[in-house]
Amino acid sequence: MDDEIILETKNLKKSFGKFQALRNVNLKLHKGEVLGFIGPNGAGKSTTIRVILGLIKATGGSAAVFGKDVWKDSVAVHKNLSYVPGDVYLWPNLTGGQTIDLLLHMSGQKHTTKTDDLIKEFKLDTSKKNRTYSKGNRQKVALIAAFSTAVSLYIFDEPTSGLDPLNEVIFQHHIAELKKNGKSILLSSHILSEVEKMCDTIAIIREGNVIETGSLESMQHLTRNTVAVRTKEPLDELQKIDGVYQLKFSDSARTTAEFSADSDQIGNIMTLLSAKIILQLKTTPPTLEDLFLRYYQSADEQKGGE
């Protein structure tokens, strides 16, 4: 990763009539970085991407790719990016192979051996007409074209929603390869495990606001580890200590417990546990799921309290 900024949005806003789809979106993508853009359906992921692609015009704020305005200089920006939409619609009368070549030609690229390798790898029958393809196969067409396009920035909008697990692995493998070659990638998803596996940085969007940005590690201080423990002596004191939540004992002697712990309190908690002689201990780092749920729950609770 390097300091060169490939993509940056500042206070991006977009309204459709009275509906404010984007309220405040700040994103930064560096060279060689994979930025995961996550949020529930309808949070504004696709709208943000469509603004970045110059398909729709921002109502406020700014968005720049390669330092160029995404709306005014869209053609120049598009020369060096490749995009795969979430729902791929392709001209029904073209075959998959014709579509791939068309997309390559339009980006000034050629059908190379890499293209053939990708077709083989994804096991796509390119002689079939697009109208006979399933959603997953249409997605493969777009992915093959994108992966065999040599550009600096790749944008994927929920790219694996139609792929089976095998093809998902192929996809992840190619993302890793792009990253290795110093390419920048923006990947939106609501599948959290996907983002967790592939991304360096994560931006969380909710109701048109980016509410958190940072590396996965830097976000973990905000989250709680899940701890499952069995000790020799009873763990009653856990109920009194700070930073322990959702405590559950699973035996009457109160020696087997499961709870979530604040990351910054983990030291105190461990001291207490070792005093009770640990027989078995398992801690699980927070998944994005937890992170996600916590953010959204707390925001909803706040709302509820208002």
Add this chain to the structure above:
Amino acid sequence: MTQYTQTFTLLKANLKRDWLKMTIWLIVLVGMFVAVAAKFKSIYGTTKQVSAIAQTLKSQAMVSLFGPLTTNHLNTAIIFAVEMMVFWGIFIVIFNFSLSVGITRGQEESGLTEMVLGGHPVGRLAPLAAACLELVIANSVFVIATGAGMMAANMPESDENGNWLFAITLGAVGLSFGLISLIFAQLVADSHNVTIYNYAFFGITYLVRMMTDVSNPDYTWLSPFGWIEKADIYTKNNWLPVILLLGLGIIGFAVAVLLNGNRDIDSGIIQVRGGKRTSRFLRGSGTLLFWNQKTSSLFWIIGMAVLGASYGSVFNSISKIANDSPVVRQVLGQNGMRHLEQNQILSFVSILGVIFSVLAVVGGAMVTSHLYTEERQGYLQIISTKPQSRSKLLAAYMAYGFVLSVIILFAALIATMEAGNSVLRQPLAFKYFWQIFIAMLPILALFTGILVALIGFVPKWRAAVWVALGGSFVISYFGRLIDLPAWAMKLSPFYWFRKVPLEHIDVVPVTWMTGIALVMLVLGFVGYNRRDIES
């Protein structure tokens, strides 16, 4: 009967979606029909007026357009029936086609049918049955409103039986063609092709009707579209055509039901073949558009050439002078007669020029407006992120549409000339057709400009171009027959070149029409570069 479960729920949902389209169509179709009927008395109320128009209608040119006069005892109501039947038949068939394609293939393409059939307790045949019922409802409303309107208009010499038969015949021809369109919706897998099949079928029935009307009206029974003339409204009031049309409709629906049982969802009886694995040809939006449109463009060009040739092949009948008495012959002499005959054909060619241009605009505008259809369907989302400007994209669709309409017009006119000259003793010079061709170019440009401006600024209202085109056509084709005031006639761009090729092309309207077209084009491009791309 479980196959039809939930038909009415679907019908309700479809009607909810289509009601605005249906209402607008019905108001225009019924409103204009009744308005013309109500005004007819002031135009052809007297015997003198009736016999004057009868002379015109008896000429073969008019027979080819409106059908033959079957009686010599003419009156206001009969003139009305002759002038309106074929014309309104065409409109109501178009209305039914547009409804039927939307509720069958259109729905299936959008994925609605799959969701409804797959995930809900809905019968397999329910969508088809709902489509049929919607057509029945649309045409019934037309019949009731038109029938009632005609009773209220109270045209001289009209009678109750005739009024209702008129309305029912029109409703029946609409329903019948709409139900036949359901067959095509089972055969091919997308709405675009269904539309082509629909109009190919309609075109054939129309041509058979036209050719038999000028040669031997008995054979007009061969064409289902010709049946409507056989109702002989206000003379014999024959109900047989209604029965035949309804029978044909029922057969159409039955065949569609049978075919529906033999196909999978999202596919047609005619299987989609695979194709090439690679493409050198497809390089950008222009080549892509050509690739996607080439078949239907070819269809248009050939279809229009056939239409032109059919009109041309009746030129010898058209050249016959209606008032062919020995006195006239003597006064005019052989040269004079020839001149008169030629003028008669040329003014017919002028009318044909208008008809061909309207159809050419339809053919071209359908391609250009595809830009927005593809935008809505999401096909453009990947290519609009390619390093090619929006202006280039719009220019490709605009240019293709305009050039196609020019080619269509040219093909139709040349085919008319070739076929016409093969039957005429005194061939018509190429220059006449060329003049019409040139005169119509600003009009083609004007409608292209209007459409581009709509796509650029208010794409949801792009259908306004059809209203403008339809309106211009009705005014110029019909305006003289219903005696429209001059200011209204001037609203139609065709009005300004109505005397070509008998007279020279007036440069003034050419200039301002081209000017408006250019302004519209510029506006359209500016708008298209500024607005959001949908979906």
